[in-house]
Amino acid sequence: MIDETLYQSGTKPSTIFQLFEYGLKQAAVVGRENVYDYSLGNPSVPAPQQVTDAFQRLLGQEDPVSLHGYTPAAGALDVRQSIAADLSARSGMDIRPQNLFLTCGAAPALLYVLRALAVAQAEVIAITPYFPEYRVYAEACGMRFVPTQADLDQFQINLTSLEDCITPHTQAVIVNSPNNPSGAVYSRETLQRLAEVLARKSREIGRPIYIIADEPYRELVYDGADVPFIPGIYPDTVVCYSYSKSLSLPGERLGYFCVPDGAADSSRLYTAACAAARMMGHVCAPALQQRVISACTGIRPQLEVYDRNRRTLYDALTSYGYRCVYPSGAFYLFVEAPGGSARAFSDRAKEHNLLVVPGDDFGCPAFFRLSTCVDSDMVERSLPVFQRLAE
Numbered sequence: 086m087i088d089e090t091l092y093q094s095g096t097k098p099s100t101i102f103q104l105f106e107y108g109l110k111q112a113a114v115v116g117r118e119n120v121y122d123y124s125l126g127n128p129s130v131p132a133p134q135q136v137t138d139a140f141q142r143l144l145g146q147e148d149p150v151s152l153h154g155y156t157p158a159a160g161a162l163d164v165r166q167s168i169a170a171d172l173s174a175r176s177g178m179d180i181r182p183q184n185l186f187l188t189c190g191a192a193p194a195l196l197y198v199l200r201a202l203a204v205a206q207a208e209v210i211a212i213t214p215y216f217p218e219y220r221v222y223a224e225a226c227g228m229r230f231v232p233t234q235a236d237l238d239q240f241q242i243n244l245t246s247l248e249d250c251i252t253p254h255t256q257a258v259i260v261n262s263p264n265n266p267s268g269a270v271y272s273r274e275t276l277q278r279l280a281e282v283l284a285r286k287s288r289e290i291g292r293p294i295y296i297i298a299d300e301p302y303r304e305l306v307y308d309g310a311d312v313p314f315i316p317g318i319y320p321d322t323v324v325c326y327s328y329s330k331s332l333s334l335p336g337e338r339l340g341y342f343c344v345p346d347g348a349a350d351s352s353r354l355y356t357a358a359c360a361a362a363r364m365m366g367h368v369c370a371p372a373l374q375q376r377v378i379s380a381c382t383g384i385r386p387q388l389e390v391y392d393r394n395r396r397t398l399y400d401a402l403t404s405y406g407y408r409c410v411y412p413s414g415a416f417y418l419f420v421e422a423p424g425g426s427a428r429a430f431s432d433r434a435k436e437h438n439l440l441v442v443p444g445d446d447f448g449c450p451a452f453f454r455l456s457t458c459v460d461s462d463m464v465e466r467s468l469p470v471f472q473r474l475a476e
């Protein structure tokens with residue numbers, strides 16, 4: 086007998102990948118240059134040269150047996166040492182290799198941490214608009230997924246709504262800044278106020294409410310925006326990170342979760358999340374990737390293309406009458422759909438080979454998402470279509 090819930094879930098493919106595949110098919114019919122695909126958050130700038138050099142050096146010089154061999158489940162100690170040193174230098178906190186567990190990207194890191202917190206009746210709060218997989222992971226762990234609406238003017242956290250969602254079963258709040266899909270970066274002041282609310286509610290319910298800081302876009306910020314390291318503001322924070330976006334390596338799968346010493350029950354939480362990883366088939370993160378990352382922890386992303394696309398799209402779309410918040414980070418623009426239904430707008434756009442992601446899966450059906458990690462020429466070619474659709 087097949088698990089019916091999983092079967093039903095498998096029959097509903099991700100809207101983003103459906104659009105992406107549609108784009109590939111249309112490109113064969115109308116030509117690649119006539120498809121304006123804003124669906125996927127796949128970095129469009131190549132990995133930095135230092136990353137390529139590290140791959141080549143390692144493949145040329147290292148003993149292939151040990152290079153490709155298993156590492157400890159948490160990752161090779163020297164690799165975790167490099168990452169911990171970089172993280173400590175940047176955050177001003179004392180992060181040790183023992184706080185880090187290397188994973189195949191941020192996605193499984195989130196899943197393992199959620200699973201570690203999935204006690205009976207557990208609830209996890211996410212701020213709408215949210216990365217759609219949060220719901221999938223929380224529900225897979227048996228947790229109740231509780232979305233709370235951000236303020237739609239700036240996509241900052243609405244603390245009153247968030248506080249109203251907290252119950253004695255709340256285990257964690259997922260905080261994703263810079264945010265996919267809104268591009269919002271939560272200010273230090275907002276995070277401090279969030280910390281005050283969570284500290285007070287934790288005292289009330291008699292146990293910690295954790296923040297799970299999902300930070301794959303940590304370094305992708307513009308105009309000098311500040312991205313505070315949340316454990317420095319709220320100690321009961323677990324950080325999930327990935328090199329997918331910052332080093333343009335999404336297919337290579339490397340990230341980590343970090344449970345700092347200052348988090349409540351840090352050692353037990355770390356151990357439980359390690360056990361969750363094992364239970365879900367984690368053996369170790371890709372060994373070659375670990376070595377590459379170890380050599381590249383100090384490298385920051387190249388932002389020029391994303392920044393140019395962000396400015397071009399924001400300026401053009403707002404001049405055509407679209408409404409959207411100017412993103413401070415990540416590589417997305419979240420735009421209010423003319424007519425109010427993003428799904429209807431996305432369908433209409435598709436007829437012009439313009440692929441935009443309706444916000445339904447992000448919990449915001451009145452908005453659509455554009456991934457700005459695309460070719461800048463495509464952006465220019467697509468503008469007349471946006472203009473026509475706004476009329």
Ligand code: PLP
Binds near residue numbers: 216335340
């Ligand atoms: N979290 C957010 C907000 C994302 O946008 C993504 C990927 O797009 C992930 C997590 C997963 O990233 P990874 O490729 O590291 O698994």
